Amino acid sequence: MIAAFALLLAFQLAGETLRVALHLPVPGPVLGMTLLLIYLVARRGPDAARRPTAGGLLPTLSLLGGPAGPGVMLHASRLADEAWPIAVALVASTVLGLAATGLTLHVLTRRRAGGGAE
Structure with a gap:
Protein backbone atom coordinates (compact mmCIF):
# COMPACT_ATOMS: atom_id res chain seq x y z
CA MET A 1 0.00 0.00 0.00
CA ILE A 2 2.86 2.40 0.78
CA ALA A 3 4.45 1.66 -2.59
CA ALA A 4 1.15 2.50 -4.32
CA PHE A 5 0.87 5.82 -2.46
CA ALA A 6 4.49 6.57 -3.29
CA LEU A 7 3.72 5.92 -6.97
CA LEU A 8 0.75 8.30 -6.85
CA LEU A 9 2.84 10.99 -5.18
CA ALA A 10 5.68 10.46 -7.66
CA PHE A 11 3.33 11.05 -10.58
CA GLN A 12 1.87 14.12 -8.89
CA LEU A 13 5.40 15.44 -8.36
CA ALA A 14 6.27 14.70 -11.99
CA GLY A 15 3.19 16.58 -13.15
CA GLU A 16 3.99 19.58 -10.96
CA THR A 17 7.59 19.54 -12.16
CA LEU A 18 6.45 19.52 -15.78
CA ARG A 19 4.03 22.36 -15.12
CA VAL A 20 6.71 24.56 -13.58
CA ALA A 21 9.44 23.64 -16.07
CA LEU A 22 7.28 24.17 -19.16
CA HIS A 23 5.16 27.03 -17.75
CA LEU A 24 1.95 25.16 -18.57
CA PRO A 25 -1.48 26.56 -17.61
CA VAL A 26 -2.61 23.12 -16.42
CA PRO A 27 -2.52 22.09 -12.73
CA GLY A 28 0.33 19.76 -11.84
CA PRO A 29 -1.91 17.04 -10.38
CA VAL A 30 -3.87 16.91 -13.66
CA LEU A 31 -0.64 16.41 -15.59
CA GLY A 32 0.40 13.79 -13.04
CA MET A 33 -2.89 11.92 -13.48
CA THR A 34 -2.40 12.02 -17.24
CA LEU A 35 1.07 10.57 -16.87
CA LEU A 36 -0.30 7.92 -14.51
CA LEU A 37 -2.99 7.04 -17.06
CA ILE A 38 -0.37 6.64 -19.79
CA TYR A 39 1.73 4.50 -17.43
CA LEU A 40 -1.23 2.27 -16.54
CA VAL A 41 -2.35 1.89 -20.16
CA ALA A 42 1.20 0.91 -21.16
CA ARG A 43 1.27 -1.69 -18.37
CA ARG A 44 -2.29 -2.82 -19.15
CA GLY A 45 -3.64 -1.77 -15.75
CA PRO A 46 -2.37 -1.81 -12.19
CA ASP A 47 -0.66 -4.87 -10.79
CA ALA A 48 -2.19 -6.93 -8.00
CA ALA A 49 -0.28 -5.05 -5.29
CA ARG A 50 -1.79 -1.69 -6.30
CA ARG A 51 -5.42 -2.77 -6.74
CA PRO A 52 -6.34 -2.75 -3.01
CA THR A 53 -5.01 0.80 -2.67
CA ALA A 54 -7.17 2.02 -5.54
CA GLY A 55 -10.18 0.24 -4.02
CA GLY A 56 -9.50 1.94 -0.70
CA LEU A 57 -9.20 5.39 -2.25
CA LEU A 58 -12.34 5.27 -4.41
CA PRO A 59 -14.87 5.62 -1.54
CA THR A 60 -13.09 8.76 -0.27
CA LEU A 61 -12.89 10.62 -3.60
CA SER A 62 -15.95 12.71 -2.71
CA LEU A 63 -13.91 14.36 0.04
CA LEU A 64 -11.71 15.97 -2.60
CA GLY A 65 -14.60 18.17 -3.71
CA GLY A 66 -14.79 19.83 -0.29
CA PRO A 67 -12.08 22.46 -0.89
CA ALA A 68 -14.00 23.75 -3.91
CA GLY A 69 -16.84 24.95 -1.65
CA PRO A 70 -14.99 27.95 -0.17
CA GLY A 71 -13.77 28.89 -3.65
CA VAL A 72 -17.34 28.97 -4.93
Whole structure:
Protein backbone atom coordinates (compact mmCIF):
# COMPACT_ATOMS: atom_id res chain seq x y z
CA MET A 1 0.00 0.00 0.00
CA ILE A 2 2.86 2.40 0.78
CA ALA A 3 4.45 1.66 -2.59
CA ALA A 4 1.15 2.50 -4.32
CA PHE A 5 0.87 5.82 -2.46
CA ALA A 6 4.49 6.57 -3.29
CA LEU A 7 3.72 5.92 -6.97
CA LEU A 8 0.75 8.30 -6.85
CA LEU A 9 2.84 10.99 -5.18
CA ALA A 10 5.68 10.46 -7.66
CA PHE A 11 3.33 11.05 -10.58
CA GLN A 12 1.87 14.12 -8.89
CA LEU A 13 5.40 15.44 -8.36
CA ALA A 14 6.27 14.70 -11.99
CA GLY A 15 3.19 16.58 -13.15
CA GLU A 16 3.99 19.58 -10.96
CA THR A 17 7.59 19.54 -12.16
CA LEU A 18 6.45 19.52 -15.78
CA ARG A 19 4.03 22.36 -15.12
CA VAL A 20 6.71 24.56 -13.58
CA ALA A 21 9.44 23.64 -16.07
CA LEU A 22 7.28 24.17 -19.16
CA HIS A 23 5.16 27.03 -17.75
CA LEU A 24 1.95 25.16 -18.57
CA PRO A 25 -1.48 26.56 -17.61
CA VAL A 26 -2.61 23.12 -16.42
CA PRO A 27 -2.52 22.09 -12.73
CA GLY A 28 0.33 19.76 -11.84
CA PRO A 29 -1.91 17.04 -10.38
CA VAL A 30 -3.87 16.91 -13.66
CA LEU A 31 -0.64 16.41 -15.59
CA GLY A 32 0.40 13.79 -13.04
CA MET A 33 -2.89 11.92 -13.48
CA THR A 34 -2.40 12.02 -17.24
CA LEU A 35 1.07 10.57 -16.87
CA LEU A 36 -0.30 7.92 -14.51
CA LEU A 37 -2.99 7.04 -17.06
CA ILE A 38 -0.37 6.64 -19.79
CA TYR A 39 1.73 4.50 -17.43
CA LEU A 40 -1.23 2.27 -16.54
CA VAL A 41 -2.35 1.89 -20.16
CA ALA A 42 1.20 0.91 -21.16
CA ARG A 43 1.27 -1.69 -18.37
CA ARG A 44 -2.29 -2.82 -19.15
CA GLY A 45 -3.64 -1.77 -15.75
CA PRO A 46 -2.37 -1.81 -12.19
CA ASP A 47 -0.66 -4.87 -10.79
CA ALA A 48 -2.19 -6.93 -8.00
CA ALA A 49 -0.28 -5.05 -5.29
CA ARG A 50 -1.79 -1.69 -6.30
CA ARG A 51 -5.42 -2.77 -6.74
CA PRO A 52 -6.34 -2.75 -3.01
CA THR A 53 -5.01 0.80 -2.67
CA ALA A 54 -7.17 2.02 -5.54
CA GLY A 55 -10.18 0.24 -4.02
CA GLY A 56 -9.50 1.94 -0.70
CA LEU A 57 -9.20 5.39 -2.25
CA LEU A 58 -12.34 5.27 -4.41
CA PRO A 59 -14.87 5.62 -1.54
CA THR A 60 -13.09 8.76 -0.27
CA LEU A 61 -12.89 10.62 -3.60
CA SER A 62 -15.95 12.71 -2.71
CA LEU A 63 -13.91 14.36 0.04
CA LEU A 64 -11.71 15.97 -2.60
CA GLY A 65 -14.60 18.17 -3.71
CA GLY A 66 -14.79 19.83 -0.29
CA PRO A 67 -12.08 22.46 -0.89
CA ALA A 68 -14.00 23.75 -3.91
CA GLY A 69 -16.84 24.95 -1.65
CA PRO A 70 -14.99 27.95 -0.17
CA GLY A 71 -13.77 28.89 -3.65
CA VAL A 72 -17.34 28.97 -4.93
CA MET A 73 -18.40 31.15 -2.01
CA LEU A 74 -15.43 33.47 -2.54
CA HIS A 75 -16.31 34.02 -6.20
CA ALA A 76 -20.12 33.97 -5.88
CA SER A 77 -20.53 37.42 -7.43
CA ARG A 78 -18.41 36.48 -10.43
CA LEU A 79 -20.41 33.28 -10.86
CA ALA A 80 -23.62 35.31 -10.77
CA ASP A 81 -22.26 37.75 -13.39
CA GLU A 82 -21.31 34.91 -15.70
CA ALA A 83 -24.26 32.62 -15.03
CA TRP A 84 -25.41 32.26 -18.67
CA PRO A 85 -22.03 31.26 -20.13
CA ILE A 86 -21.52 28.84 -17.23
CA ALA A 87 -24.98 27.32 -17.71
CA VAL A 88 -24.44 26.93 -21.48
CA ALA A 89 -21.02 25.33 -20.87
CA LEU A 90 -22.47 22.93 -18.29
CA VAL A 91 -25.35 21.84 -20.52
CA ALA A 92 -23.18 21.55 -23.64
CA SER A 93 -20.44 19.59 -21.86
CA THR A 94 -23.03 17.26 -20.33
CA VAL A 95 -24.68 16.60 -23.70
CA LEU A 96 -21.31 16.09 -25.41
CA GLY A 97 -20.11 13.82 -22.61
CA LEU A 98 -23.25 11.69 -22.79
CA ALA A 99 -23.02 11.49 -26.58
CA ALA A 100 -19.34 10.49 -26.45
CA THR A 101 -20.06 7.88 -23.80
CA GLY A 102 -22.99 6.46 -25.73
CA LEU A 103 -21.01 6.33 -28.97
CA THR A 104 -18.07 4.67 -27.23
CA LEU A 105 -20.34 2.10 -25.61
CA HIS A 106 -22.03 1.42 -28.94
CA VAL A 107 -18.71 0.89 -30.75
CA LEU A 108 -17.25 -1.28 -27.99
CA THR A 109 -20.41 -3.37 -27.68
CA ARG A 110 -20.43 -4.03 -31.44
CA ARG A 111 -16.72 -4.85 -31.39
CA ARG A 112 -17.16 -7.27 -28.49
CA ALA A 113 -20.10 -8.94 -30.20
CA GLY A 114 -17.93 -9.54 -33.25
CA GLY A 115 -19.64 -6.99 -35.45
CA GLY A 116 -16.44 -5.03 -36.05
CA ALA A 117 -15.84 -1.33 -35.52
CA GLU A 118 -17.67 1.34 -37.45
